[in-house]
Amino acid sequence: xxxxxxxxxxxxxxxxxxxxxxxxxxxxxxxxxxxxxxxxxxxxxxxxxxxxxxxxxxxxxxxxxxxxxxxxxxxxxxxxxxxxxxxxxxxxxxxxxxxxxxxxxxxxxxxxxxxxxxxxxxxxx
Numbered sequence: 338x339x340x341x342x343x344x345x346x347x348x349x350x351x352x353x354x355x356x357x358x359x360x361x362x363x364x365x366x367x368x369x370x371x372x373x374x375x376x377x378x379x380x381x382x383x384x385x386x387x388x389x390x391x392x393x394x395x396x397x398x399x400x401x402x403x404x405x406x407x408x409x410x411x412x413x414x415x416x417x418x419x420x421x422x423x424x425x426x427x428x429x430x431x432x433x434x435x436x437x438x439x440x441x442x443x444x445x446x447x448x449x450x451x452x453x454x455x456x457x458x459x460x461x462x
Contacts, residue, residue, distance in 0.1 A: 342366060344373045348380050355389040361398040370408035381416055389420045390460045395427035417443035424456035425449045
């Protein structure tokens, strides 16, 4: 049984614009968020009015532990007004529903894609 889990993060910055890429693997835990949240916080706090576009690769995501789901929700509430667009790339129906729920908590747009090229093209529009 594969018990590998976690989040890998990539952050690119051009002035006030950020491009955040996240790859989620396995079933995410509270510890995964304890590791990743300070990185996102410090990247965004350094800029007065950041504009963030996010690509989330959920193709290997299996879900969240209950406390990790709460961590994810809190992260969205804390930084939700900084996100211009979030593209969720995945291959599971529940991820599409997650994208719709996420849209309630952030000021920007959230869309689900089954093709990574379509997701990137939409983010760059």
